[in-house]
Amino acid sequence: RPPRGLVCIGAGQAGYKVRRMSVRVVVGGAVFDGGRLLAARRSAPPELAGRWELPGGKAEPGETPPQTLVRELREELGVEVEPLEPLPGEWPLKPGYVLRVWTAALRSGEPRPLEDHDELRWLPPDRVDEVDWLDEDRPAVAEAVRRLRAA
Numbered sequence: 001r002p003p004r005g006l007v008c009i010g011a012g013q014a015g016y017k018v019r020r021m022s023v024r025v026v027v028g029g030a031v032f033d034g035g036r037l038l039a040a041r042r043s044a045p046p047e048l049a050g051r052w053e054l055p056g057g058k059a060e061p062g063e064t065p066p067q068t069l070v071r072e073l074r075e076e077l078g079v080e081v082e083p084l085e086p087l088p089g090e091w092p093l094k095p096g097y098v099l100r101v102w103t104a105a106l107r108s109g110e111p112r113p114l115e116d117h118d119e120l121r122w123l124p125p126d127r128v129d130e131v132d133w134l135d136e137d138r139p140a141v142a143e144a145v146r147r148l149r150a151a
């Protein structure tokens with residue numbers, strides 16, 4: 001078997017040929033407005049339903065992370081956001097996926113749970129702990145709140 005992170009694409013007497021496993025990026029948005037952070041409660045899949053996240057989704061081939069974020073938040077929440085800065089770090093999700101997070105400012109629209117969410121909340125920094133965040137999102141939420149407090 002090839003080492004972790006590599007996939008076998010052919011084998012012969014000489015050994016095997018490998019290719020680096022491609023990892024798909026999921027982009028989440030730490031959306032700020034009026035000194036508060038937007039939290040979204042997932043309605044799917046069943047194992048994640050009821051947990052809260054920084055809304056976003058999978059990058060399509062050729063997209064930059066800011067493009068993914070703008071598209072996903074338009075689709076999921078019906079809003080226009082302006083991506084601001086990437087948070088340092090990358091957090092593993094299910095196998096083959098990693099989470100990256102950008103801060104973003106709400107530019108127009110009022111977020112509504114159009115797909116994949118059933119509740120949204122604007123949380124001031126001292127209330128971010130009142131929702132049950134997905135474990136993978138917690139470090140990014142903590143960093144987003146530090147920036148919100150410093151702003």
Ligand code: 9L3
Binds near residue numbers: 055097099116
């Ligand atoms: N995910 C985790 N934290 C987030 C986001 C936006 C997504 N902040 C996980 C949940 C799914 C996968 O990434 O397993 C793909 O997300 P989506 O396309 O279902 O939103």
Ligand code: MG
Binds near residue numbers: 056
């Ligand atoms: Mg999504």
